[in-house]
Amino acid sequence: MSILTVTMNPSVDIAYQLPTFKLDDVNRVSNVNKSAGGKGLNVTRVLKEIDEDLTATGLVGGDLGNYIKSQLDQGAIHHDFYQIKGNTRNCIAILHEGLQTEILESGPTISDVEGEAFKNHFESLLKDAEVVSISGSTPSGLATDYYVELIMIANAKEVPVVLDTSGESLRQVLLSGHKPKVIKPNVDELSQLLGRELDKDLNLLKEALQDSLFNGVEWVIVSLGSEGAFAKHNDLYYKVDIPTIDIVNPVGSGDSTVAGIVSGITRNYDDVTLLKHANVLGMLNAQEEITGHVNLNHYEALFNKIQVRGV
Secondary structure: OEEEEEEOOOEEEEEEEEOOOOOOOOOOOOEEEEEEEOHHHHHHHHHHHOOOOEEEEEEEOHHHHHHHHHHHHHOOOOEOOEEOOOOOEEEEEEEEOOEEEEEEOOOOOOOHHHHHHHHHHHHHHHHHEEEEEEEOOOOOOOOOOHHHHHHHHHHHOOOOEEEEOOHHHHHHHHHOOOOOOEEOOEHHHHHHHHOOOOOOOHHHHHHHOOOHHHOOOOEEEEEOHHHOEEEEEOOEEEEEEOOOOOOOOOOOHHHHHHHHHHHHHHOOOOHHHHHHHHHHHHHHHHOOOOOOOOOHHHHHHHHHHOEEEEO
């Protein structure tokens, strides 16, 4: 059995690291990193680094799609994508002066035929899946309830889904009768879902997660950035406190946390261990220049510094 990661709108991620970034001027880059990207593929790489058995799937097309597959081949990552006619996108991150400026292409438009064909492809891959991780946005052309359909297919096969998306795609899932096992919004996304402003106050967060919108979702894990996380597992609530670290590259830290959640589920971790495992992987990613990479030499030390308490 293995983990199935789904990236419907992957990209070739290009990261430029600059000491300063000047508008309307020439900026020369000495340090460039290109990788197979998209949130789901960040999850995929971290799962591979912690020795999980997995298959990556999603939609790819054109030369950039072939580049993504070649990058995964070089990393010995098993994949089984559905080929589309359109060309996979580029996404650019400019890291400068402790800031991060992103330029994201929208990606190809998916036809109805391609959307239906992927659902069949997805269902065929579930026979070997223990957990499914679905991350990121859906490309143009797919309905906003497309993830509802994927979750419905997975639930019918009794394969739990960890969903990391936002906006209308997440709202459609929560309003449907087909729920994922886990969602991982941040505070801003939670505010958007509920239509009211929230902050990191624990009482407000606890009240927010009691909203009927989250009924049927076993785990809601809310990212609080440098302040850790707030989590609801069925009727239990937890605050995760993390130590201060030196951040090198925050891109993909949330995806690394998702990898830890998925991994924790496959390993049948208890609540506290799962939350610590997930958060330590997010922290390790933030300490590396390369997105979707963790240095496990520091795993144990950070794991022991994370505190999880009931609320």
